[in-house]
Amino acid sequence: MADHNHTRRVAYQILTHFDQSYRWFSRITGGAKERFEKGLWQETLTASKQRITIYEQSLSEAVAAVYRQLSIHRSDNRFWASLKQAYAALIEGHPQFELAETFFNSVIGRLFKHQKIDNRFMFVLSDRCFLSGQDRNNVLNAFDTATTVGEMYESVFRIYRFNIPFEDYQRDLNHLDMALRRRLNQDQLASVHTAELLKPVFYRGKAAYLIGRICMPDETLPFVIALQTNLQNQLFVDALLTDRKDLSIIFGFARSYFMADTQYPGEVVAFLQELLPNKKYFELYIALGHYKHGKTVFYRNYLQHLEYSDDEFEAAPGVRGLVMMVFHLPSYGVVFKVIRDEFAESKKITREHVKDCYRLVKMSDRVGRMADTHEYVNFRIPLNRISEDLFKELQRSCASSLETDGDELIIRHLYIERKLTPLNLYLQQETDPQKIRHALNELGLCIKQIAMANIFPGDMLHKNFGITRNGRVIFYDYDEICLMKERNFRALPVSDDPFAMDTLSVAPNDVFPQQFEHFIxxxxxxxxxLKELHGELMTPEYWQQVQTLTASGDIPNFTPYNPAMRFPRPLSEKIILGKSDRLGTETQ
Known part of the structure; x- marks a missing residue:
């Protein structure tokens, strides 16, 4: 009985730390409404960074609290199995039980330095399915569609109220009415039986989204109302989105995490997955800011994929990186990146510097242009699934990160990232001049928008960018990034003396944009x-201007969906709100 009580006490202690962590997470998330209403954009960035750090802080506190109690049981497998059982009993019926499972895994992983990855002692596989639908009513509002379209919208805004006035309420209702009538024909409109919206409002950057669906007998459509505020802190409806492609882009892997306050994250994710069947559950958890649980769900997905596939891991297509060894499983949509033991002479950086760069991206607004990465330790891959060439290359370049355990290769540290087509390969293979021009325009916009987000990309060779199926260019090589203020953008010195460059003073942080044209x-x-479309990238004045803007604390607005979907507003407002497109911000 004493052992049982002790086991239950330790399990309760771990759950208490998880609950405290989620309350902290929810407090920051719940503050998004006020930050949006008051236009507190710097505070919005700070809140996003704070929320990302919550998990590690809570985990450290939990591990410290239970460490001494567990030390006498470190080699007792029966204790660890019973601890998992006691914890599973405690979280039965818990509204965030799946996140609580991941927190338990993290505690056990930290205690054993991730050497005890075993379903007897951890929730490697979840004890139960979270997609029950039993809590669906707790996350959805349903609206009567038997009335007129306008009356339905009015009922929506009676539920979703903001503590600021509309810029022009009647205009926005008319825009929404006309947009839905353009999307649905008369028969479809007549057949709509329900409009459902998730109760939490989704906040990110300078926008808020009401996300749901229109239900008809034979189909459902996404139903997303995009909201923004003007400089006078007045609310306006920016767009109505009813295309899954637009919604998918909003939930893209290169964008920052949403603030969406809910006590039932599993139900919210299940509903979103019904709207976006091509998105995996782990992607949606990550989009809500539950990136640690997203990693757990990804790992389960990965194990399942291994079971139902037979291809081999091999080096990823593209030019070999000087800092990272990148490989993939051809049938799976991610790449695995391992830091090399030694870097090329041209790379004057350290292993820790590389990790710092990846952390910087994690904490930054990725503005739809920088791929999210997920860090793993002691990641296991079956040896019989690794091609001989890849295994040899890993041993040559990453030996310090490798060990074998029976029939598995353990990689002590790696990053996982969404698989993209390397831009250099795309441009080599593409023959359509319009598609080539589009990709090069996207490349320039990508560089500009990253800079406007206060990140200097550093190594801008086009091999360090990828392109999505929808033709969007994404940056994914972070080992030379830094904040904009950390570089000195200079004009290239001019001299009649051909040997003058040998004696000119060049500081380590000096950058000469006129040289960019020679290597992008x-x-x-x-x-x-590229010079025709984005020639200003090759001038120091452009970069100095962006430096001035980022140093001022000005937060640009990056609208993720098609600008053609935006409702018309007074020209004067567009001029006030707009940024020069030459700087790379989204068109206002």
Whole structure:
């Protein structure tokens, strides 16, 4: 009985720390409404960073609290199995039980330095399915569609109220009415039987989203109302989105996490997955800021994929990186990145510097242009699934990160990232001039928008960018990034003396943008197109102007959906709110 009580006490202690962590997470998330209403954009960035750090802080406190109590049981497998059982009993019926499972895994992982990854002692596989639907009513509002479209919208805004006035309420209702009538024909409109919206409002950047669906007998459509505020802190409806592609882009892997306050994250994710069947559950958890649980769900998905596939891991397509060894499983949609033991002479950086760069991206607004990465330790891969060439290359370049355990390779530290087509390969293979021009325009916009988000990309060779199926260019090589203020953008010195460059004073943080044209893309015709579209990237004045803007604390607005979907507003407002497109912000 004493052992049982002790086991239950330790399990309760771990759960208490999880509950405290989630309350902390919810307090920051719940503050998003006020920050949106008051236009507190710097506070919004700070809150996003704070929320990311909560998990590690809570985990450290939990491990410290239970460590001494557990030390006498470290080699007692029966204790660890009974601890898991006691914890599973405690979280039965818990509204965030799946997140609580992940927190328990993290505690056990930290105590054993991730050497005890075993379903007897951890929730490697969840004890139960969370997609029950039993809590669906706790996350959804349903609206009567038997009335007129306008009356339905009015009932929506009676429920979703903001403590600021509308810029022009009647205009926005008319826009929403016309947009839905353009999307649905008369028969479809007549057949709509329910409009459902998730109760939490989704906040990110300078926007808020009401997310739901229109239900008809034979189909459902996404139903997303995008909201923003003007400089006078007045609310306006920016767009109505009813296309899954637009919704998918909003939940893209290169965008920052939403603030959406709910006590039932599993139900919210299940509903979102019904709207976005091509998104995996782990992607949606991550989009809500539950990135640790997203990693857990990804690992379960990974194990399942291994079971139902037979291809081998191999080096990823593209030019070999000087800092990272990148490999993939051809049938799976991610790449695995391991830091090399030694870097090329041209890379004057350390292993810890590389990790710091990846942390910086994690904490930054990725503005739809930087791929999210997920860090794993002691990641296991079956040896019989690794190609011989890849295994040899890993041993040559990453030996310090490897160990074998029976029939598995353990990689002590790696990053996982969404798989993209490397831009250099895409441009080599593409023959359509319009698609090439579009990709080069996207490359320039990508560089500009990252800079406006206060990140200097550093190594801008086009091999360090990827392109999505929808033709969006994403940056994914972070080992040379830094904040904009950390570089000195200079004009290239001019001298009649051919040997003058040998004696000119060049500081380590000096950057000469006029040299960019020589290495972003090598092909002469493509170089000319990039200069035509984004020639200002090759001038120090452009970068100095962006530095001034980022130093001022000005937060640009990056609208993720198609600008053609935006409702018209007075020209004067557009001029006031707009930024120069040459700087790379989204069109206002």
């Amino acid at each position: 893309v090598g092909n002469r015709k493509m170089k000319a197109i």
